[in-house]
Amino acid sequence: MSFNNLDQLYRQVIMDHYKNPRNKGEIEDSVTIDMNNPTCGDRIHLTLDVQDGIVKEAKFDGEGCSISMASASMMTQVIKGQPVEEALKYSRIFSDMMLGKEYDDSVDLGDIEALQGVAKFPARIKCATLSWKAMEKGIDQQSE
Amino acid sequence: MNVQEIRRQFPILDQEVNGQPLVYLDSAATSQKPLSVIQALEAYYKGYNSNVHRGVHTLGTRATDGYEGAREKVRKFINAASLEEVIFMRGTTTAINTVAQSYGQDNVKEGDEIVITHMEHHSNIIPWQQLAKRTGAELKYVPLQEDGTLSLDDVRETITKKTKIVSIMMVSNVLGTMNPIKEITEIAHENGAVMVVDGAQAAPHMKVDVQALDCDFFAFSGHKMAGPTGIGVLYGKKKHLNAMEPVEFGGEMIDFVGLQDSTWKELPWKFEGGTPIIAGAIGLGAAIDFLNEIGLDEIEKYEHHLAAYAMEKMSEIDGLTIYGPEDPSKRAGLVTFNLDDVHPHDLATVLDADGIAIRAGHHCAQPLMKWLNVSSTARASFYLYNTEEDIDRLVNGLVKTKEYFSDVF
Numbered sequence: 001m002s003f004n005n006l007d008q009l010y011r012q013v014i015m016d017h018y019k020n021p022r023n024k025g026e027i028e029d030s031v032t033i034d035m036n037n038p039t040c041g042d043r044i045h046l047t048l049d050v051q052d053g054i055v056k057e058a059k060f061d062g063e064g065c066s067i068s069m070a071s072a073s074m075m076t077q078v079i080k081g082q083p084v085e086e087a088l089k090y091s092r093i094f095s096d097m098m099l100g101k102e103y104d105d106s107v108d109l110g111d112i113e114a115l116q117g118v119a120k121f122p123a124r125i126k127c128a129t130l131s132w133k134a135m136e137k138g139i140d141q142q143s144e
Numbered sequence: 145m146n147v148q149e150i151r152r153q154f155p156i157l158d159q160e161v162n163g164q165p166l167v168y169l170d171s172a173a174t175s176q177k178p179l180s181v182i183q184a185l186e187a188y189y190k191g192y193n194s195n196v197h198r199g200v201h202t203l204g205t206r207a208t209d210g211y212e213g214a215r216e217k218v219r220k221f222i223n224a225a226s227l228e229e230v231i232f233m234r235g236t237t238t239a240i241n242t243v244a245q246s247y248g249q250d251n252v253k254e255g256d257e258i259v260i261t262h263m264e265h266h267s268n269i270i271p272w273q274q275l276a277k278r279t280g281a282e283l284k285y286v287p288l289q290e291d292g293t294l295s296l297d298d299v300r301e302t303i304t305k306k307t308k309i310v311s312i313m314m315v316s317n318v319l320g321t322m323n324p325i326k327e328i329t330e331i332a333h334e335n336g337a338v339m340v341v342d343g344a345q346a347a348p349h350m351k352v353d354v355q356a357l358d359c360d361f362f363a364f365s366g367h368k369m370a371g372p373t374g375i376g377v378l379y380g381k382k383k384h385l386n387a388m389e390p391v392e393f394g395g396e397m398i399d400f401v402g403l404q405d406s407t408w409k410e411l412p413w414k415f416e417g418g419t420p421i422i423a424g425a426i427g428l429g430a431a432i433d434f435l436n437e438i439g440l441d442e443i444e445k446y447e448h449h450l451a452a453y454a455m456e457k458m459s460e461i462d463g464l465t466i467y468g469p470e471d472p473s474k475r476a477g478l479v480t481f482n483l484d485d486v487h488p489h490d491l492a493t494v495l496d497a498d499g500i501a502i503r504a505g506h507h508c509a510q511p512l513m514k515w516l517n518v519s520s521t522a523r524a525s526f527y528l529y530n531t532e533e534d535i536d537r538l539v540n541g542l543v544k545t546k547e548y549f550s551d552v553f
């Protein structure tokens with residue numbers, strides 16, 4: 001069995017986020033988003049504390065595969081403390097990365113870069129993007 | 145049964161996926177198609193593609209003969225009493241929805257009950273949920289035994305004189321459970337209810353005799369039984385179908401059309417609106433010929449053997465949980481399982497890298513996943529072209545998957 005390709009997908013840092021998720025939990029009295037992936041049963045419960053246009057705090061709960069949970073963990077890590085516009089910018093960059101497009105690497109992507117390999121596994125892209133879609137929806141909700 | 149000979153009829157199996165010979169273990173989602181089916185579709189499109197029942201020309205007659213000839217093959221295949229009882233539809237989902245929207249709408253009212261089970265596929269849950277919501281009827285679920293089977297005592301307990309429709313799958317697409325449809329039908333009838341059978345996972349794998357079962361409706365799909373996608377069958381007893389209103393109007397199903405009112409064709413065409421699924425029906429007919437030549441009893445026996453072999457080998461893997469009946473003689477040819485600490489999606493991705501195709505997810509049975517207390521599972525499902533070597537490859541792949549994830553953690 002050739003696992004060379006798989007090693008591109010299952011990077012150490014991804015498995016670390018899966019096993020030791022950052023920002024796991026729930027923020028009370030905050031923007032709450034529940035999203036699921038109807039084809040596979042993955043689900044995320046994301047709570048965001050947005051004040052004065054800044055994402056003060058982000059926490060998630062849910063269940064799913066290593067890719068979806070690691071992505072959620074990384075997402076909360078990177079948007080915490082960021083202005084809403086920055087958070088959305090990260091989301092656009094991440095979307096480009098998943099589509100295998102050229103992406104803006106002028107900002108520090110941190111652990112997110114480890115998810116690059118997902119683009120080569122089309123069946124798994126929706127796992128990686130679930131939490132990001134939830135975040136976009138949450139920011140949309142609170143700005144209304 | 146010569147499996148190597150059978151495999152040669154399925155050109156798709158002879159390929160490499162990710163550098164490995166393909167092992168296809170997802171036939172419960174859709175089966176592969178033999179050459180004879182592919183050739184029947186090709187022959188139709190190349191030689192006699194034409195609309196049915198209306199052309200006076202020769203091609204139209206040949207297409208009509210092909211389409212109606214397929215209906216007779218289906219009739220024999222399920223032993224329906226007459227051709228009028230065999231209706232071509234898009235698949236099991238459409239067939240069950242048709243019964244719910246037509247028979248259900250006319251015969252279910254507030255205070256009535258509809259009975260299904262906790263193991264049903266979404267396609268045999270939601271049509272009834274919707275009907276219950278529209279009519280104010282109650283949707284009741286027969287509980288499952290610990291091993292994922294139904295007890296007839298529970299069935300008797302759940303079905304009452306208020307029950308108008310009982311709808312149950314013959315074989316579970318997740319647990320592999322084979323349900324006692326004949327006995328459940330008797331209980332339904334004793335209470336004055338009709339029996340609807342979701343036969344999607346049964347028709348491809350075992351002999352079905354709708355008259356022996358005495359069920360009122362039986363639905364199945366062509367693509368899971370070596371036929372093309374987009375074709376399925378609704379069987380219904382003539383007395384019900386005659387009394388039912390069509391769900392789709394226009395095209396093939398009309399008789400006389402006036403400005404304010406219209407009349408319908410007789411059975412079975414009354415339920416076949418639009419231009420029928422001609423190529424699909426012809427392809428399904430070819431699939432039935434193919435299965436008959438091997439023999440459904442032979443196929444069923446062989447799949448039991450594969451399931452028993454798979455369960456034996458897979459249960460040797462530490463940390464692997466198999467769902468459904470433990471006794472292989474009580475289950476059809478599929479094994480649903482989970483491997484400790486490895487999410488089914490990750491499992492499926494790693495197996496795919498090894499050329500092995502399995503299904504991962506909720507298998508369109510979310511209430512059952514809830515009952516099993518899991519969010520998703522992995523499933524390997526077998527058909528007549530699978531071999532013990534396929535299962536050895538799966539087992540080997542599972543062991544390596546375990547090792548792989550224990551390494552990266």
